Structures are given as structure tokens and as C-alpha cells.
Amino acid sequence: MRKEEFLHELMRAVDQQGNLPIYDFTADRFTTESEIFSQSRLWANQLVRDKLARYVDPEHTILQLTNFGRYWAIKGGYLIFLKDSQREKEMHSQQSKEELIEARLRLTHYRLWGFWLSLIISLIGFVLSLFNLYLILGKGLSK
Numbered sequence: 001m002r003k004e005e006f007l008h009e010l011m012r013a014v015d016q017q018g019n020l021p022i023y024d025f026t027a028d029r030f031t032t033e034s035e036i037f038s039q040s041r042l043w044a045n046q047l048v049r050d051k052l053a054r055y056v057d058p059e060h061t062i063l064q065l066t067n068f069g070r071y072w073a074i075k076g077g078y079l080i081f082l083k084d085s086q087r088e089k090e091m092h093s094q095q096s097k098e099e100l101i102e103a104r105l106r107l108t109h110y111r112l113w114g115f116w117l118s119l120i121i122s123l124i125g126f127v128l129s130l131f132n133l134y135l136i137l138g139k140g141l142s143k
Contacts, residue, residue, distance in 0.1 A: 008078040014063050015073040021062050
């Protein structure tokens with residue numbers, strides 16, 4: 001069984017029972033020697049990290065759904081939560097890509113303006129230095 005499927009079942013069981021001891025739920029469904037039993041606490045911590053559930057005892061063995069978790073339990077469970085959060089991440093990444101492209105275009109615009117401005121200032125300086133050279137050489141030849 002995959003982690004996501006286990007969390008989906010765990011979330012549904014917590015929704016049905018209210019407060020659910022993790023190890024009792026896992027022991028009822030799987031043997032105590034299985035990998036799922038040893039990983040059940042770590043996987044239940046994933047529900048807490050996602051703010052779908054919280055621990056109600058100091059030993060962190062009894063889960064209770066939060067309001068956010070109840071919302072997702074009604075909407076379809078943990079698998080739907082994952083699918084929707086993945087969609088949000090894709091939309092956010094698409095939005096950030098568009099913002100990055102816009103920022104790059106704006107910076108390229110500023111670079112081009114800076115290039116032409118520095119070229120014009122350099123040309124003005126070159127023309128002034130030629131004019132200065134003409135004045136110096138003109139005075140030297142007229143003496």
C-alpha cells in the first residue's frame with residue numbers, strides 16, 4: 001500500500017470516528033510486522049504537517065481532524081487534496097513564470113535605454129574632444 005492510500009484511509013477513519021488512535025487503526029488493518037505499521041506514525045505526521053489533522057494527546061498517537069481536514073474529507077479525502085494542491089502549485093508556477101518574463105522584458109528595456117544613452121554621451125564627449133583639439137591646433141597654427 002502506498003503512503004497516499006494509507007493517509008486517505010486514515011483520514012476517512014478519523015472523519016468517521018472523531019478521535020482515532022493511529023496504532024489501533026493500523027493494527028486492525030495490518031500486521032504489526034508490516035512496513036506500514038512501522039511507518040504509520042511518520043505518515044500520520046504528514047496529515048499534521050498538511051494541517052488536515054492534529055494530535056489531541058501529549059504522546060501524539062490520537063488524531064483528530066481540523067476544520068480544514070473536515071473540508072477535504074467531505075470534498076473527497078487526501079487524494080483529492082493532493083490533486084488540488086498540485087493544480088494550485090502548477091497555476092502558481094505558471095503565474096510566477098509570467099511575472100519573471102515580464103520582469104526580464106522590463107530589465108531588457110532598461111538595458112537598451114542605458115546602452116543608447118551611454119553611446120550618445122560617449123559620442124558627445126568625442127565631438128567635444130575633437131572641437132577642443134581643433135581650437136588648440138587652430139591657435140597653435142595662427143601664431
